[in-house]
Amino acid sequence: MSWHTAGNRFAVEVSNPRITKTVYDKIMRANKLPLQGEAPGVRIAKRDQQSEFEKGIVTGDLVYVNAGEHKGTISTVISYTASTNTLYLSNVTQKSIIPGHLKPESFPSHLIERPKPVPFNQVKLAGKEKDENGKINYIVAEDFEFKEKYFDERYQRWLPRRVAKHHNEIEIPWPQPELLKDDRYSTQENIALEKSYEVQTIARPPIPREALAEFRNPYSKHKKRVFSELQVRRVNAPKMPLSIEQKIYLAKNEGKEKKVYQPLSEEIKEFIGSKMADHISKIDNPALLSHLDALSNSKIPDFEKTLANSESKSENST
């Protein structure tokens, strides 16, 4: 016994109604009597483990032990351990010593009868049957197999029908599942439905039309924007004022007309052609001649531009 009793004031008690669900579960788990130790045989790897419904024998099923110490007993299944492929049966028990802190107060001794793990292969599925006289008989299936699936209302899931092998007319129904009891943390069904259920329809939009503007970004970069009066003044730089020299130049040239290029007249063309022909006729050097020939074929973009410019201007003026 410890002399330090101060800690007891802060100890968490199950009877305290203010403790949370997680704390409550933790206490209950700690005080629960652990199941009997390791079962005989090897541990099964996780990828090879099967659930009790896949195995075909679930909690609440009636089974017949066909081998070992307890051969011939008929008992109900308490639980199935997938990691060792064993079953705990209500009838098959073993005396074992339990540690002091787990011993219930009502028990006089530390030696307690507890369920003992039974390997799955030492068990056969059994069932009850009433005969004409009202006497209950047990039927043990040598083996069983699964048939077509149906929706089980009790389990709220799809389950296969369980029948005896080679005697498919004998069906072994799944046992009645243990009903969940309401505890202090559970919510009543009608309340849960009332609070969590909301009618969803395509006719009514989830967001009211008035609130849509709140969700959309009016300043999005993907939206088309236009320059405001202020923005334009920020973007456009001021102009450099004209210097006195520039002003004088502009004032001088104010009255003058801009030079307009006109296409050459036929007379001038002939004159230039004759001058060029005279000049070329004097050339003896064949290399220079070939060079001039190449020059005449080459295109000068600026010259072409000027020609086009003059033609367009003459069209405008006429």
Added chain:
Amino acid sequence: MNVLGIAARLPTSRLIISPLYSPFKASPSSHIIQQTKSFSSSLINQVRKGNDKYYKILKYVKPIDSTVYQAGQEIPRGFKVPGQKKLVPDYEYETMYFKRQNRGLFGGLQRKRSKNCSEAKNKTLRFHLPNVQKSKLWSETLNKAIQVKVTTKVLKTITKEGGLDKYLLKDKPARTKTLGLLGWKLRYEVLKKQEFNQLPVINNQQVFYIHKDGKQFTVGKYKLLNELYPLVQRDSYYPIGPVEFKRNHNYLTIEEVVNKLEEYSFDFSKVTVA
């Protein structure tokens, strides 16, 4: 060795080298870009391979957007509107290389490159910086001394031209190119001051602005805005606070403010001189 054999082994792209071949062909998209934004790209075309004195300035020049935008016009995609308005006109020849030339009057001088040569003919790269001096230059128009970093070459030019103002205001392409950003700003300041100096003084009253119709204003923009405020407020159904009024009217030019006042048939006799 067979020459044709080598040619056959070469990749095809290397064989199509002709003056007519160019990977950039005119596409319709490029045409659209030109419509919306016209950068002064012709500057880069000005760079000649030969004896261009200012090829370095033109080569490292920052392109500027010379489009004049209108209110109500759609903002181009990716366009960033500046937070403050521009105080100085855009300078076409702002270099992105040797940036200290934008903060002083360097006259186009930049860092030069050469090699140190040892006795054993080992060459190491070195550079030559322009001879930059900090000096105060008197501006006759602004009537004050301006402290600037100037190269000695520019100092010589200024004395030759006959003063800082004449150096800044010379209207030759070479001068505009070599002015630098600071020179450009000073030029704007001087020209603005010159414009102001040309305005008359009547009856000991300085005229600040002459309108198109000949009205001579003895007050500035902000005093005219003070006159405009009650008129605008009277015109509105809802009350207009001073902050809201400033927000919508402060950006107007003095010409626009006068035009607005004319709409309200404002009596200009108080703010003008005959």
